[in-house]
Amino acid sequence: MNIILLGPPGAGKGTQAARLVAERGMVQLSTGDMLRAAVKAGTPTGLRAKAVMEAGELVSDAIVSALIGERLDEGDTASGVIFDGFPRTAPQVEALDLLLSERGQSLHQVIELEVDEAVLTHRVVGRFTCAHCGEGYHDEFKRPVVAGVCDVCASTEFKRRPDDNAETVHTRMDEYRAKTAPILPLYEARGLVHRVDGMAEIETVARGIASLLDAAPMAVR
Numbered sequence: 001m002n003i004i005l006l007g008p009p010g011a012g013k014g015t016q017a018a019r020l021v022a023e024r025g026m027v028q029l030s031t032g033d034m035l036r037a038a039v040k041a042g043t044p045t046g047l048r049a050k051a052v053m054e055a056g057e058l059v060s061d062a063i064v065s066a067l068i069g070e071r072l073d074e075g076d077t078a079s080g081v082i083f084d085g086f087p088r089t090a091p092q093v094e095a096l097d098l099l100l101s102e103r104g105q106s107l108h109q110v111i112e113l114e115v116d117e118a119v120l121t122h123r124v125v126g127r128f129t130c131a132h133c134g135e136g137y138h139d140e141f142k143r144p145v146v147a148g149v150c151d152v153c154a155s156t157e158f159k160r161r162p163d164d165n166a167e168t169v170h171t172r173m174d175e176y177r178a179k180t181a182p183i184l185p186l187y188e189a190r191g192l193v194h195r196v197d198g199m200a201e202i203e204t205v206a207r208g209i210a211s212l213l214d215a216a217p218m219a220v221r
Contacts, residue, residue: 001024001026001079001108001109001213002081002083002100002105003082003083003107003108003110004082004107004109004110004111005017005111005113006110006112006113007115008115009124009169009176010120010123011113011114011120013084013198015202016202016205016206020082024079024080024213026079026080027071027076028081029082029083029086030085031067031068032085034067034071035049035064035067039053043070045066048063048066049063061091061095064086064092064095065095065096065099068086068096069099069102073103088180088182089183090183092183107187110183110194111195111196111212113195113196113205114199117169121169121170124164126138126139126141127160127161128159128160129159129160130153130155130157131155131157132157135151135152137158196208
């Protein structure tokens with residue numbers, strides 16, 4: 001089961017991807033992580049990418065495709081792949097089609113976690129964490145049982161991310177829409193795009209994704 005999982009920052013994409021990895025044995029392919037790992041390992045493709053980045057240029061689709069192809073050839077991808085950060089353009093869609101076709105595979109679903117921007121802004125702006133253990137809280141949805149004291153480690157120090165503000169959320173949403181706009185129509189034309197309410201409870205979102213994945217093989221056949 002190969003899928004593209006989409007969702008703006010704060011939609012819970014990372015949480016759901018981690019669940020799919022843990023529960024279904026899928027492999028999450030993040031192009032950013034793969035590039036950093038290849039550069040660190042000094043692989044041939046990594047060295048090509050390093051030279052490009054050191055020159056202040058963007059890594060080409062050919063290099064990214066080579067990285068993905070190498071990763072797809074590793075045995076642990078047999079249970080399925082979650083593509084994260086690729087594709088983002090029409091040429092990259094074609095490149096992914098070719099990579100999968102060459103390996104007798106295909107893309108089964110494109111799942112987008114939909115969000116309400118106003119609600120998402122409220123969710124993000126209210127977040128704060130324990131400065132000691134990292135336990136997450138929210139001004140409205142999850143306050144410490146004892147005000148000012150962490151439930152986990154009893155620390156009295158908390159912190160907020162400086163970018164957890166309304167302006168940043170709006171900017172991220174604009175960036176997300178710009179990045180997905182080129183590829184969604186292409187996949188919608190193939191009937192591959194499905195949407196899940198990303199504002200629902202984590203378990204509800206997980207069940208929605210699971211239902212789509214479980215139904216996909218029959219739809220493909």
